[in-house]
Amino acid sequence: MANLLWLQGGACSGNTMSFLNAEEPSACDLVTDFGINVLWHPSLGMELGDNLQQMLRDCISGKIKLDIFVFEGSVVQAPDGTGEWNRFAGRAMKDWVQELSDVSDFVVALGDCATWGGIPATAPNPSESVGLQFLKRDHGGFLGKGFKSKAGLPVINIPGCPAHPDWVTQILVGVATGHAGDVALDEFQRPKTFFQSFTQTGCTRNMHFAYKVSATEFGQRKGCLFYDLGCRGPMTHSPCNRILWNRQSSKTRAGMPCMGCTEPEFPFFDLAPGTVFKTQTVMGVPKDLPEGVDKKGYIKLTGAAKTAAPQWAEEDMFVV
Amino acid sequence: MTGAVQTLDISPVGRVEGDLDVRVDIQDGVVTNAWTSAELFRGFEIILRDKDPQAGLVVTPRACGICGASHLTCAAWALDTAWQTEVPRNAIIARNLGQLAESLQSLPRHHYGLFMIDMCNKNYRNSPFYEEAVKRWAPFTGTHYEHGVTISGRPVEIYALFGGQWPHSSYMVPGGVMCSPTLSDITRSWSILEHFRTNWIEPMWLGCSMERYEEIETYDDFMAWLNEKPEHANSDLGLMWRMGMDVGLDKYGAGLEKFVSWGYLPDEDRYQRPTIDSRNGAMMMPSGVYDASTGTHKLMEQGFAREDTSHAWYDEPGGPVHPYDRTTQPVAKNDGDFDGKYSWSTAVLHADNGHLEAGPLAREMVYGGSHMEGWQHRDGLVLDMHRKMGGSNVLLRHFARMHEFKYIYRHIERCLRNFRLDEPFYVKPKEQDGRGWGATEAIRGALCHWIDVKDGKIQNYQIISPTTWNVGPRSDEQERGPIEEALVGTPIADPADPVEVGHVARSYDSCLVCTVHAHDAKTGKELARFKTA
Ligand code: SF4
Ligand code: SF4
Numbered sequence: 001m002a003n004l005l006w007l008q009g010g011a012c013s014g015n016t017m018s019f020l021n022a023e024e025p026s027a028c029d030l031v032t033d034f035g036i037n038v039l040w041h042p043s044l045g046m047e048l049g050d051n052l053q054q055m056l057r058d059c060i061s062g063k064i065k066l067d068i069f070v071f072e073g074s075v076v077q078a079p080d081g082t083g084e085w086n087r088f089a090g091r092a093m094k095d096w097v098q099e100l101s102d103v104s105d106f107v108v109a110l111g112d113c114a115t116w117g118g119i120p121a122t123a124p125n126p127s128e129s130v131g132l133q134f135l136k137r138d139h140g141g142f143l144g145k146g147f148k149s150k151a152g153l154p155v156i157n158i159p160g161c162p163a164h165p166d167w168v169t170q171i172l173v174g175v176a177t178g179h180a181g182d183v184a185l186d187e188f189q190r191p192k193t194f195f196q197s198f199t200q201t202g203c204t205r206n207m208h209f210a211y212k213v214s215a216t217e218f219g220q221r222k223g224c225l226f227y228d229l230g231c232r233g234p235m236t237h238s239p240c241n242r243i244l245w246n247r248q249s250s251k252t253r254a255g256m257p258c259m260g261c262t263e264p265e266f267p268f269f270d271l272a273p274g275t276v277f278k279t280q281t282v283m284g285v286p287k288d289l290p291e292g293v294d295k296k297g298y299i300k301l302t303g304a305a306k307t308a309a310p311q312w313a314e315e316d317m318f319v320v
Numbered sequence: 321m322t323g324a325v326q327t328l329d330i331s332p333v334g335r336v337e338g339d340l341d342v343r344v345d346i347q348d349g350v351v352t353n354a355w356t357s358a359e360l361f362r363g364f365e366i367i368l369r370d371k372d373p374q375a376g377l378v379v380t381p382r383a384c385g386i387c388g389a390s391h392l393t394c395a396a397w398a399l400d401t402a403w404q405t406e407v408p409r410n411a412i413i414a415r416n417l418g419q420l421a422e423s424l425q426s427l428p429r430h431h432y433g434l435f436m437i438d439m440c441n442k443n444y445r446n447s448p449f450y451e452e453a454v455k456r457w458a459p460f461t462g463t464h465y466e467h468g469v470t471i472s473g474r475p476v477e478i479y480a481l482f483g484g485q486w487p488h489s490s491y492m493v494p495g496g497v498m499c500s501p502t503l504s505d506i507t508r509s510w511s512i513l514e515h516f517r518t519n520w521i522e523p524m525w526l527g528c529s530m531e532r533y534e535e536i537e538t539y540d541d542f543m544a545w546l547n548e549k550p551e552h553a554n555s556d557l558g559l560m561w562r563m564g565m566d567v568g569l570d571k572y573g574a575g576l577e578k579f580v581s582w583g584y585l586p587d588e589d590r591y592q593r594p595t596i597d598s599r600n601g602a603m604m605m606p607s608g609v610y611d612a613s614t615g616t617h618k619l620m621e622q623g624f625a626r627e628d629t630s631h632a633w634y635d636e637p638g639g640p641v642h643p644y645d646r647t648t649q650p651v652a653k654n655d656g657d658f659d660g661k662y663s664w665s666t667a668v669l670h671a672d673n674g675h676l677e678a679g680p681l682a683r684e685m686v687y688g689g690s691h692m693e694g695w696q697h698r699d700g701l702v703l704d705m706h707r708k709m710g711g712s713n714v715l716l717r718h719f720a721r722m723h724e725f726k727y728i729y730r731h732i733e734r735c736l737r738n739f740r741l742d743e744p745f746y747v748k749p750k751e752q753d754g755r756g757w758g759a760t761e762a763i764r765g766a767l768c769h770w771i772d773v774k775d776g777k778i779q780n781y782q783i784i785s786p787t788t789w790n791v792g793p794r795s796d797e798q799e800r801g802p803i804e805e806a807l808v809g810t811p812i813a814d815p816a817d818p819v820e821v822g823h824v825a826r827s828y829d830s831c832l833v834c835t836v837h838a839h840d841a842k843t844g845k846e847l848a849r850f851k852t853a
Pocket of ligand 1: 199200201203204205206207209223224225226231232233234252
């Protein structure tokens, strides 16, 4: 039996909505099959029905043992570090976050806002938002670089805008069933099992990437979205094409460029004019190259690929 | 003799794109005054300033993860009108489909996850329906709760087939959509839709075929349907209605009795050259304003929209201004002052009619009019119920929402039938400066975006969401906001457990289940403890 508390700060509820789409295991399965006791959740955990403020205080005092604290949304620090622009249960949300993180065995940051600051932290970041232990790529965030939860782990970051429901339910079950030791984290504290491979891994447009055949406009049934439309699939760590979305598809499969939402820089280039859904290039070479590939290698590779491209790669592959 | 006024500060009352707090004055067991206060500011309008014109397609779906597809729709149509694009018919259908799928998902999610849980409140233990309610609707363990919440994930699988994922895709772009589906995507969508009908709508929600339900045109028809068969009376809809009447949900929560809808679902052959002015004549679901006090319907236009910050935490001139003239300047110190500023939500007004209620009830009241063109949607059921029940109430507002499954479902079918897969889904537009406006109806109500593009970047971006209409504070003329007004007159059986306040807030769909806590404002002594199960 693990007690789980879930709160939302500068959030849109997208991660909660995504979580409700989980099927293996489903949100209800966490409770009925895996012994997770949801103390409270803004839209689910009502079975204790206790006075929320009292319950939060009981968690902080240790009267109720808090095993997992899940936080969705950014930590709002405006104005001037007071956090008053996001009040919850009568006080600044950030004060609840600090005290609850301090008493919890595990702290899970869910979605980009909680991990890196996300969309609210996009320049000029009017709400002074930060993530729990990072702001973009900077280690530290709200809780500080040295923070460790009571079980001795830093914040477990499950990024994504939103995070995929399976990443969430599987990590929660893992932690709740005593397998936290098997959750290996990368340098950004993301579970490696999901974030070691790339969005591109499993993308149906991979062969077009290999032969440098580009989708030059939206709505084409062939072509890779990297060369013209700004796809970040080769540089983004995510299993979006291995663990499909809503059991059906992924952005790139449906023709939408990956925006790299599991990486700390999302939204890239802070959405400056000319950067949305357009590949940024310098003298015809993309500014951001597939991870581990340098400019020289890229030019060689694409030159050869283009020459070798077979006829079928230029034709409609996923025909009506 | 009237008793003393007791003031309850309730924090939080659920989440409405942030945290909603409510203050109510209670006298002799009835709410006599109310204030709603939104407690989160992220400043999306500020973030969007000086950004890429298309930044709204990325940012605004994240304004609300619950109705992200509706934001995306608005963002795309706003740019379409600013850039004067051509939008091919396939793209119009694909956009409508995405939005409809999101709306269909939201119905069981709201019904089980948010609304029916309250029927398990111990205050209702003397109702003859209580035992059955707990069996079905208790969170997690309720038989229908688990099924309803889980199956709510299915309609958005259709969204994923076109947009790649739900929530938070950006597949709608000026000039069309990014996808170009194949026949297999259409067929899979059909089968998902069928599954949803045969596993939830018919056996659990209705206890009859959709076709039988679609015969209902008046309140009398509805009551006849309810009493026709035990399967109807014992369906989730039937039980909700009978228990709702038994515990008095038909007795309070009226509100302002003035309603708004932007209209939505552009017809694929009528809106390929979108402009702001041609919009009303191109929507399958008509726009409108309905004023129940005069019984009059009229069309809604973006030019009527006003925002007033006199009671909101912004340093902007008070008094109503058009959204194009907003500057979004948050105050530095957001102290709650119930005579002054007390919310991040602005008061959204109609230039002539003041505050208006948005949402499914509002839509249905509009659809009961005769102000629309003959080919546009018309349905008089809810308006008839409204008249016969003597006005709005919590039960009717929730009924109106759930009633919408019927045409959402049929419109999804229509979309799937009408694609022409060999024709384009996208026509590349020419980027240009200009002003645009995009509107739609999110499941929770009227939503729109205004964009002003200058020198190739966003100069001003303004959003008015359904929540802003409904949880807005008082206007400069001191007229209460819709939820504030709906709370007035609410009976509070037990001030230590004001479940009724939650009912009213949730009937407007305050997004997520909420817990209500009330403290005596003066002594700080805890008065209320609100349990939902
Ligand atoms: S579309 Fe994106 S993820 Fe897919 S192969 Fe191309 S670059 Fe990689
Ligand atoms: S495909 Fe890219 S942008 Fe989309 S969810 Fe995956 S990582 Fe995020």
